Amino acid sequence: MKYLYSVKIVCFCLTLALTSQCLLSSVQAQALEAPPQLDEATRQLLENSLSVNELDQEIKRITDQQNVAQTKYTQLEQNLVQQEKLLSQARHQADSVLVSYYTGERDDFWALFLSTGSLSGMIAFYDYYRMIIDHDQLLLSDYQEQYTQLTQQKNELYATATELGEISTNLSNQRTRVATLQQSIHQSLATSSDPEIARQLMNEMNEYWKNIGLYEVKKYFKAIALSMQQFPDYLKSQPGAIQISGTHYTISIDEQQLNQFLHVQGQLPESFQFKFAQNQLSVHGKEGNLDLDITGHYEIVNQPQNAIQFYVDKLVFNGLQLPDTTCRMLENEFDLGFYPQQIISYLKATSVTTEPQLMKIQLELSLH
Template sequence: MRLIYQAACLILCLAVALSLCRPAAAANTEETKQLLQKGLTVYEADQEIARIEKQENELVRRLASTEQELAAQQALSAEAKRHAAKVLRAYYMGDRESLWMLLFSISSFKDALSTFEYLQMIIRNDHTALKRYSDNQKQLQTLSASLISSKTALQQTKERYIVQKEKLVQLQKQLDEDLAKQSEAAAIIQQMANLTVQWQEKGIPLFKMYFQAMGKAMKQLPEIISDTSNGKNNHLIINGLQYTFQITDQELNQFLRGKNELFRNMTFRFSDSRVVATGTQDGMEAFIQGKYELAVKDDQQGKSYVRFRIERLQFNGFDLPSTTIEAMEKEFDLGIYPQSLAPFLVVTGVKLEANRLSLMLKLAL
């Protein structure tokens, strides 16, 4: 009986000990995840600095090339200016008028034709000289503006480099301090290394593959506007010159999966003002959150399009920093262009609600 009592006490003590240990283990797991998150952020901050350095080198080369081109154009402009000045001086002094007077002193029609052709050649040369000077001046203005723009961009890039460098130093310092408090720092550092390698070798290609496929498919989305295969179009509401294109997230998933098999492992959901896409590929999880908004591109002749603004990216449950999001946005265009279907269509509004995306369109008359 005493043995049974001792065994019961032992079991009770073990149960209490385990119950006390569980929160600590959970805390350690959460703390480790936070450290891994910081490690990934530090890695991506370093990658952003590498991108800035590359951009800065390209700007320096472009700046040097523009300066050389500008110097060459200035030399040509000086020569064109001298020719143009001679032409203008000749007209101002009346030299060209005296040449035309020769026509009245010629006795034969043959000589008159020869003289007229000669005068026309002089006029053409005059016009060529003046046009060359005018073109050179325009080219000089363009190169000067490009030079100023390149210098501004270079200065901004250098400032961004300094900011990111300071940010990286602070992040690394904080991470080092946190690791110094860990009894199993070596094991955590190894997990960080594994995570960054997995992100670099598998995560980045995965997201780029998704974004490339999304960009291509979204360019084709306006096809639904003209789809009348069933005798009517359920996606387009017409009210005079105003149109509303609507599509549910279920219909979007069906459309995307019809365009690319890759989307069979990804699901899009519309909520109030947000788009969320989740996918799993080869054991890796991708999470994309963003929103649609109106925007205008310089090469779209002032016409609006629907831009997808990325707000959050996650890889296997780890958040990627804003610098990574910005780099992805610059590399991939995920916008919707209704005017690609019909140039007379103009998008005037976009609305996201639960399970539905609506685009307001009108005819550009």
């Protein structure tokens, strides 16, 4: 009887453990696959946790950038010291040359030249005098070159120092953001009815994003970026897409055209739909466990070349908004803009506007 009673207890414990695990897995699956059903407190907790991990990655990128800039700064300082020594030597030699001209020492050579008394002597003396003048010019040119190099290195050193200052400020700001979010997470866990499940949810979400979500998001961004390289050719093939009025050109793109192009050229799923709104382009797509919302806008940029560049204003993954640093990272990794000069080499974009269902780009002739 005792043996049977013990078996029943063990069976009951196993059943309870399996049930608890199933409930936990169900909650985790709900968080990963259907985030809109999460309550606001849980959603905010997961979003903060995801942001902390993304900001940690940004801090690592900034730290690496800081190390590179610091190494460059140190090397420039060393080069500057060496360059100042070379300049000092060149200045001393150049001063000697200028003094000799100022005091008339070079004029004495002409008197000697005229007193040589023979043609062969004059020719030999002239060759010698020419060597002196060439040497003088070499010393003066060397001084000018050293001075130019020193000025350039000082400017570069100043620019690197400024860059280091900006990097340091950015790093401090991101660390402050992380600290604030971590404090919010700790407070949420402290008031949670089940902190352990909440921690499990955060770990599951972060692992899912790191191992699957980020890869999938990058895959779609890459598809869009590759497609945009072909977009100018696509526009040229569309009747009425490019309108000409004197030296001014207007490109009109409706969202149906853009969707058709990206679904065919970029092989994006039909579930991914691009929509124009007032000064805004939004993308919504859902495939499998991934639910993605991108909101951004187009701007004209002129450096390093004239382009219509897309900027990501908001990125929401499975109902959780990612920090702006993730948006900037994706912008830097994938070029989502396109270039008017690929349509016609002498065109320059001057403005871009979006309104419901339509984007318009104004261009003008640029012969520069």
